[in-house]
Amino acid sequence: MKSINGLLGAMTLVLAGAASAADDWYLGVTAGYYDLDGERAISEDHNSVTAGVQVGKYLSDTLxxxxxxxxxAGHxxxxxxxxxxxxxxxxxDASHWRPYVLFGLNQYDFQDASNLVLEHDDRSTQIMMGVGMGTRFxxxxxxxxxxxxxLGHDEDGEDMGVQFSLNKVFGSKSVAPAPAPAAAPVVAQAIPEPEVEAEPEPEPEVRTITVRLNVEFEVNKDTVLAVYGDQLExxxxxxxAHDDIDLVLEGHSDSRGADQYNLSLSDRRAKAVKAKLVEVYGIPAARISAVGYGETKPIASNETEEGRARNRRVVGEMSFSEVYNF
Structure with missing residues (x-):
């Protein structure tokens, strides 16, 4: 048992160092189950249950x-x-389940095995690797x-095991400095500090926000193209966001075709945009008005293809106020 007592002494030194460290440290209890290599097993079924203690120190948040x-246990x-x-x-967050990996050394001491003559050294060392999950309550x-x-070498064998640990984590605590000796009271006349007027609270800024809609159409068509989805959204x-504001949609056409036909076409275009807002985005139909103006309000020349394309349109506009506090 001398070697075990020496290892327990090393554990005590680690505990003393962890307690004085600035980072978190922990002290815990463990329960394990080992499936020992056949040449190293104490019992015939090669299984062993252990109970123990451990002490550790966090070098960083993850190490x-x-x-x-x-x-x-029991032997x-x-x-x-x-x-x-x-x-x-x-x-x-440490309160969530987190995976981890283990790496290190195991040292077995079989000096107290009194019921069986072992065919290997009383003490052996193995490289240990593991994976697990943990959380903090x-x-x-x-x-x-x-x-x-x-994993050992030669007769040290190959073992497998599971271990459960319950640790108490202690955070670092700064020590308050000792109070300085009280000085002899000095009688002095208090000098009143000048009164400072509080600065007035800044007035909130009111800004007017305008959202515009401009949907253009192909020749002689009243189909709303998908490219205008962002504007509709x-x-x-x-x-x-502002259910007290209604929307007016104005439909227009270029100058080709009869006046009455263009008036009807521009009206259908305005109603097509309205239908999109109602059916796709759930806006109540009562909040949207649709009216056609035909070719009476061009914004570009009808003598060019580019100008006629700009005139085949449905437009709408919403303005509302936003308050910004600084």
């Missing part, structure tokens, strides 16, 4: 080192000491569960 000690067959590094695989309680694989959002 910690820990020293753990465990003993075969006095062997003890195991582990020195591990623990790396959390993400830096999310309230009051600094941290729970972890991991799967571990231990913007005008619909403004109407939903």
């Amino acid at each position: 910690a080192v820990e020293l753990g000690y465990g003993a075969n 006095d067959d062997f003890d195991v000491l582990s020195l591990n590094g623990l790396l959390w695989l993400n830096n999310s 309230s009051h600094g309680l941290e729970f972890r569960a991991d799967l571990r694989g231990m 913007a005008i619909a959002a403004a109407m939903k």
Whole structure:
């Protein structure tokens, strides 16, 4: 047991160093289940249950080192000491479940195995690697569960195991400086400080926001093209945010064709845009008016193709006020 006592002394030194560190540290209890290599097993079924303690220190938000000690529960067959590094695989909120990886060393001590003559050294060391999941509860309680694989050389064997850990995490606490000795009271005449007038609160700024709609059409068509979806969505959002404002849609045409036909075509175009706002964006029909003006209000020359394309249109406009506080 001298070697185990020495390892427990090392654990005590780690605990003392962790307690004085500026970062978080933790102290916990563990329960493990080991499936030992056949040549190293104490019992015939190669299985062993351990209970132990561990102490660790966080070097950063995602990296910690820990020293753990465990003993075969219910027997006095062997003890195991582990020195591990623990790396959390993400830096999310510790109260959520987070994956982690383990890497380090395990040292077994079989000196107390009194019921069986072992065919290997009383003490052996293995490389340990593992993966697990953990989370932190309230009051600094941290729970972890991991799967571990231990690999030695020659007779040190290959073992597998699972371990559950429940840790209490302690945060660093700054020590308040000792109060300075009280000085002898000095009697002095108080000098009144000049009164400073409070600055007046700035007046909120009112801005007028205008949302415009301009939908152009193909020759002799009243189909609303999909390219104007962004404009329709913007005008619909403004109407939903300001349900006290109605919208007037004005339809227009170029000068080709009879006056009466153009008047009817411009009216159909305005009603097509209205139907889109009602059916696709859920705007009440009663809040939208549609009127056609035919070719009477051109905005460009009807002598060119470009000008006629600009005149084949439905326009609408909404204006409302927004208050900005600074």
